[in-house]
Amino acid sequence: MSTDQRLAPTPGQTVGPFFHYALPYDGDSALVPHGTAGAVRLHGTVLDGLGVPVPDAVVEVWQADPAGRVVQAAGSLHRDGYTFTGFGRCATDRTGRYSFTTLTPGGVDGGLPFFALAVFARGLLHRLTTRAYLPLPDGQDGDALLRAAGERRATLVAAADPDGYRFDVHLQGPDETVFLTVPGETVPGDRAS
């Protein structure tokens, strides 16, 4: 179907300051129960252009399982303690931090493993998406996105830490995270590179 036959998309809007009683739910940030064998932590801080933590953001994670399978199991809102669904949601706390308890993703179809993230916040008029790649072995060049990101590629790679992975999200500023857009998606002011 040609582009002009596509339906025009519904614009996004900010998640606003009052989502806390609606979006968070029991077990939202625990993709696996605490203490699960192989469980790791994916965590970080969401920061604004001055490096100040953003206490009213929501981070969502969507990932493959350790074998690189894209799980299509329901149960992301009703955690049963056994089913790994690959989805999690975490509102940042007063210090701008988010934290997921999860499993290390495998690469899908030969691609590099990464966590897909969506970020929402008061003051952010349309959600942002990015990838948190697992730390790369020394000398590895990465994939097309990492190569295209050039000197900013480090913002797309999580850092190994004793419990798992740390990935800070910089909405703005010198360390601004590389955010993603897909063909056909345009946000004004963005000149897709």
Add this chain to the structure above:
Amino acid sequence: MDEISRKWAVTGEPEHQPRRDYPPYRSTLLRHPTKDPQQVDPEGVELWAPAFGQRDVDPLESDLTIQRGGEPLGERMVVTGRVLDGEGRPVRHQLVEIWQANAGGRYVHQRDQHPAPLDPNFTGMGRTLTDADGVYRFTTIKPGPYPWRNHHTAWRPAHIHFSVFGTEFTQRLVTQMYFPGDPLFALDPIYQSIVDPAARERLVATYDHDLTTHEWATGYRWDIVLTGSHRTPTEDDTEGDL
């Protein structure tokens, strides 16, 4: 806001999304990326969306008027519509979440300091799954407008927050639905951050008299179109978790 609109009018290029950098909405100043996004062809997990099913959502969660002991105050209404991808295909069996202020314009939220009464019979949050045609339906109360501190005499137009997933993670959308004819539209920087009038009008629901029921509820219709899908939907998308 007027100046930004005038500048846009000169080029008149369609703009489908809000400007993330929109100074009249003060909170954007330090929270909008300043660098261009990197265009990617979605791959791996991005080509799929999380799955939700009937175990996740109780059918009663789509009725926001029965969550507490009694009837909430305000104009009872039905809000319904379809969730579609850019090709016009229904997004089936996927999660839709909403949250909103009560009829007095007050949220059940610690930080909402608007001195309007809380309604003990209204939580203002609901969830549902779209059906096989991509249709969602909520029964709720019309939210009231409320003041906020963006600028002197700033009031938000009445709105309902929507959170929607598509068939791919790249289609993830959080947005707000508004009501037709609201006099606050022209003054609201969050609504006006979508500078293309054709695009922002897509956030306004339509009053539907056929949906209105006698002595019970008014009806509003609002369809949601997600950014065009690039993956051919599979059996999984069409059947879902039933």
